Amino acid sequence: MSQFFTYAVITATIASAVQYAAPFLLAALGETVGQRSGVLNLGVDGIMLLSAFSCYFVALRTGSDLLGVVVGMLTGAVLGLLTAFMSVTLRAQQGISGIGVYILGLGLSDLLFVRFVGTPLPVSSLPNVSVPGLSRLPALGPMFFQQNWLVYIAFLLVPAVAFFLYRTTYGTRVLAVGENPAAADSVGISVTRTRYATVVFGCTMAGLAGSTLLLLDGIFQENLTQSAGFIAVALVYFGAWRPFGVMTGSLLYGVVTAVVLQWKSLGIIPTSAADLAATAPAVITVLALVVLAGRFKQPSSLGKAYVRGA
Amino acid sequence: MAGTPEVASAGPLLEMRGITKRFPGVLANDNVDFDVRPGEVHALFGENGAGKSTLMHVLYGIHQPDRGTIALGGRPVRIPSPAAAIAMGIGMVHQHFMLVPTLTVAENVSLGLKSSRGPLKDLSRVAARVEELSESYGLRVHPSAKVWQLSVGERQRVEIIKALYRESRLLVLDEPTAVLTPGEVDELFAALRKMASEGCGLVFISHKIREVLGLSDRVTVLRAGRRVATVQAGEVSGEQLAEMMVGRHINREDLTASAVPGRARLSVKGLVVRGDRGTEAVRGVSLEVRAGEIVGIAGVSGNGQRELEEAIAGLRPPAQGSVLVDGAELAGRPSGAVRRAGLGYVPEERMRHGVVGEFSVAENLMLASSNDPALLRRPGFLRRRAVRARARELVAAFDVRTPSLATPVRNLSGGNIQKLIVARELAAQPKVFLVAQPTRGIDVTAARYIHERLRAEAAKGTAVLIVSEDLDEVMTVSTRVLVMYEGRVIGEADPRHTTREAIGLMMAGVVAAGAEPARGPGRELEAAADAEVV
Amino acid sequence: TPAASAAPVLKVALVAPSAVNDLAFTQSMVAALNSLKKAYNLRVTISDNEFVVSDAANLIHQYAAEHYNLVIAHGSQYGSILQQLAPKFPKVSFAWGTAGSTFNQRNIYAYQAASNQGGYVQGYMAGMISKSHVIGVIGPIDVGDAQLYVDGFKAGVLAQDPKATVHVSFTGSFSDVSLMASAAKSYVADGADVLSGSSQSVVGAIGVAKSRNAAWFGTQWVQTSLAPKTVVSSQVYNWVPVLRQMLGRIRVGKLGGETYTINLANGGEKIDFNPGYKLPAKVKAEADKLVSEIAHGSLKVPQ
Amino acid sequence: MVGWAVLPVSALAALAIGAVLILAFGANPITGYRALLNGAFGGSYALASTAQKATPLLLVAAGTCVAVRANVWNIGGEGQIVAGALASTATALALPGLPGWLLVPLVLVVAAAGGALWAGVAGVFKAYFNVNEILSTIMLNLVAVQVMNYLLSGPMVNRSQSFSVTGLIPQTRLLSSRSWLPTLVPGTQLNLGVLVALAVAAAVYVLLWHSGFGFRARAVGLSPEAAAYAGMSVRRTTVNAMLLSGAACGLAGAVLVFGSISHRMVTDGSLTGFTGNDGFNGIVVALFGGLNPAWSVVSAFLFGGLLVGGTAMQGATGVPTDLVTTIEGLVVVFVVSMDFLRTGARLRQEVTERGGDGDLPARARSRSLVLRLARARV
């Protein structure tokens, strides 16, 4: 097989890059919508952890991925209500409340794992679904069209969210609330309801992201996400609050991660350099932020609670 | 428009009876009656804080009245929210624009409304309707333009079109002309009159007596939350209105005696400054302020004044040109350096830029001197006693009314905050004193006090440069007036020999051929006009 | 035995980096201790999931201060702690593994696993059952029994099929399940049909093997229950012989100074075949033959 | 006053939920919490362990106070701890010959420098490139752990490991005993680090409320615009605050190495394996301490006890120490939420104070836990 070596490696690397990107993309898309309405949710990672666990637990007990994903998303939605309640109703400082949710998720997810599962049994990780026709394309097929269904969903959601934000009246309302809540309020748009909606949506997506992450490896462990949620938030800035920008960021991150992991395990990267190579994704993301951050303006009311009568 | 005969014929379009609105500590509206008839323009007139906006916020559902009733077209109504108000055909053009800068005109106009295409936007239809409206009311705007690209005047028009688009029968305009050039004001009034002629009722809030008398049919004067009177606009003079507003006879503040100017202390040469969006906001301004002078920069906001201030103060690096204080080049230096070189600066936005709200009076008084050796013992530790001592002096010297030195300035009144800032800036004994909007939104006595301080400072040989949108203030305080228009100084005048009309023209970009002396008639109106500020 | 239960209680503390039920390193020691409770009248205290080294250090210190008879630091990363603490508590016996040194201190025992032996046998089997002749073996950090196992496994494969491709990598973490999983994935993607790995972080990799139907060889503990159709066999650590010797000596006041090794010969290691996996008879026969050869020393497994 | 009530109430609420969780493990909360209290505060040994655990927490908390007061959200404590630890360890490895009176201060200074450097990067990125510091610091955590693994298995690894069967355990040589932090109470782990932490907390307090720099930092934190108008350099202050914050975290790193039992750096490949999550716990400590270094001392001791006692509780009831993390999270959530009690009141009052017109956004910003706790001192 050595003559196919590079070809096999390249396709496999891209394929897994697309797969790695999926959870980041899902979480980042959700966060994008939330931030467009002016709410900064830093609890994503904690939410992903708790959803990942609930997904794992259900999938383990029922043997159904689908059910696991549904419950994972519900978990996200519930935590979304909590987040919205803190940021919108209680006007809590969004930086801190997010950290709180993160730490809560970090502790509680493993606590529940130890209590209700203990022995780390793997749930069968997601089977790949070949897209009829497309999957048989040379190179492209194995790279993009032999993925599991959650990956397809993640990437289909990109145009969906873009369409929602830019083409629908609801999207316009979200943007208005994020840029000038007072103006939205003055034409009878409920800032509170809008933000609750976007935050709950965002956290549901975080739940989906957590479930995806879980099902990709088929196993839960303490701090499974390893800050994936924070990286997702970074990717929102990276993508300048635009769905396709966020997708680009996620793919970049996925590719770098995949290259490092794959080439390391195939010995293309020597073990001695492996650790340093592993810093690449984070380093590249930060540098990307350095280059991009100045360029784009964030939603004007991002992180600020709205008070009527101002 | 919804000027349906049935409504027009029915008695008053709006009837507010005994409206009382109390905010903790303030009685903003005290048993106020107010009504609007179809086809009339009814002005609300009064000092800052008189309760005009509050009354209208009650009408628009932003606040709920503690007591009182509202009837629309004879039917009593409850207005729980702006949404409800809109549904009842009430429109409001707020004191601060309620537009989303990143969206287009059409999107702003249709924001929050049902779309004919269900969840999808139907911008083409909206755009068509906007074109129609701007056509018939002479309110020129591009439906597809993004709002942030529009001039202040255009944004104003968008607000009106928004109301028209929503087919409001009753339109409230809260200080709509504060930011317009005389020319734009005329266009606005034309549009409003047309609306009135179609049976729409309008409420017009303004501090400008001339406009109130010019536009409205009836005037209701509020003072400290109470209704003083409701009169036919035709039957009162400016003086009478002014006196109703403040409740006593106004004697005019005497104009600044012309000082003998000394040597130039501030000189700006060919200054070019970019605005936030990268466009040139200041396009080659050159000016000079001599010791003992008070130079006033007049102009409608948004013509580059702010960028000019910031460039001089070292908060915005200029693209070109030079700024000299007593001959020392400061263009592009950081604000700290500029201050050390002898510039005192009172920023336009008091709460945001002038003070740290959570800081105590004492802390705010040392805000600009955290490196002042007099307040520090090496290595850089504060000498709190010295800090407090200095604060005590300043508070006394500038008559800052505060419970204590430890009170957070957040809790001080606007006038006292302004006095505190002036005190802090003058304490550094600046060579050049730059003051933006010295008395905006400040009550009579405080404003007087600040004006006197400015004169005293000039008399000491400081070069004073004030920037104000309030023409009357500029003309009262300055020894020399410069007019800024679209980033340039397009004219200069001696306030004692120029009419405000002449300067008003310049503000609109029309350069007057030499300012002619104005004595005799016309001055009277100005006397009243001064009352608005002073 | 009545004699034993009459004997005074021995207080034994175990500090372990992963969970008591990790189906790997920690569980192997926990099982051994429990099986000896009666016979040696042990009172066992266990602190698991102590992967934070400084916290583990404090615990070990605390157990020593509480005069435990034996404090087992079950992880090579704990060695330096014992090196520092043992002299302070001459009356307490310490043990650590897997490692080969007692730091010449008379109250430290060291234990190690000749996991390369079972590794070799399983590698040999892997070579026999692999169709693609691509095989992957993954370790956590290249040290101790993990490294031994990986080396032995690779040697076994190549002994059986010199032309086979054996991918070897270490994730760099004892705990990171998903890193090991992604390594496993890239091997499957490169055609591997047999996988193996060491440490408590293998569960993810086993999951991958299961869902990509590759065969899996386990080590440290019986991993059949994780994937009944996927696991061919597991090399099981049985620390009982080691513990017996230590405890016996502690009873007579000898608190350390010895290094013990479990291997196929002393029964400390054995290959546990998964009855649920249809292993060709000749492969099994071959494996049994190798085990006895290694046990009798007629076959030397390269280190 | 509602204000300070928030903290104890939050704590109690969190512990109550914790009790429910203990029940979920079929254990008795009373027993659990008693074991926890006992393990944390019962007896001198427990107290010493608690104090020792509190040391890095207090250092990180002090750093957090500086940063957050200047409105920089330094979430990178974890990475900065590692940076400080690596820098100081390298120094101790390079200069084993130096006398203790020189070596100990040296490694502490180097650790502070290492942490400051790591944080400074994020500071500069924020000040000059407008990069959200929460994200950059998190990213730098991820980088730090890999750098640690690289150095401890490569350049800094102990090559003479007679004791390991094969391969090299990723750990350094035993550090020169001259570099160890002297123990204060014999028989316990309590060492000089505690005093260093207290000194740092005191210094931060003085710096924040009695120095020109601190004045600027708080001004910039409360209102960057006003600070800039008053001639302060917001960028400079931001970077300075970040540097100081990082330095404190770096010191925590040194304490974890030179105050540890093993007196060397070891990694299991994970970040937490070395830091024990102190980088995050320290932030919780600071928040619970009202972002005031003085109160953080108390708060650090409480949370130190919670963490030490958590292990004891695990022993007694089998409830994993994750319970402690969970309780920490709940505490933060409750503190920010209940903050509303005051926020609401304050808000209504304020709007009254000066018209609906104008600058409400400025005041809306000033309405965070942080800023409300920032009391005028002069």
Ligand SMILES: Nc1ncnc2c1ncn2[C@@H]1O[C@H](COP(=O)(O)OP(=O)(O)OP(=O)(O)O)[C@@H](O)[C@H]1O
């Ligand atoms: N205008 C300023 N804005 C922000 N930071 C400053 C400013 N001036 C000094 N600093 C910083 O404050 C610290 C103290 O040095 P500096 O010379 O500024 O003042 P100092 O009087 O020496 O001490 P202190 O800063 O306590 O006043 C230094 O880190 C310096 O970078």
Ligand SMILES: Nc1ncnc2c1ncn2[C@@H]1O[C@H](COP(=O)(O)OP(=O)(O)OP(=O)(O)O)[C@@H](O)[C@H]1O
């Ligand atoms: N939302 C609010 N909460 C509390 N007090 C308020 C609020 N809005 C206005 N006030 C107070 O009510 C009084 C009337 O305010 P209002 O804005 O109606 O005055 P105004 O006539 O519009 O003044 P201006 O001419 O400056 O616009 C003022 O004392 C103001 O401080």
Ligand SMILES: [Mg+2]
């Ligand atoms: Mg008003």
Ligand SMILES: [Mg+2]
């Ligand atoms: Mg006003």
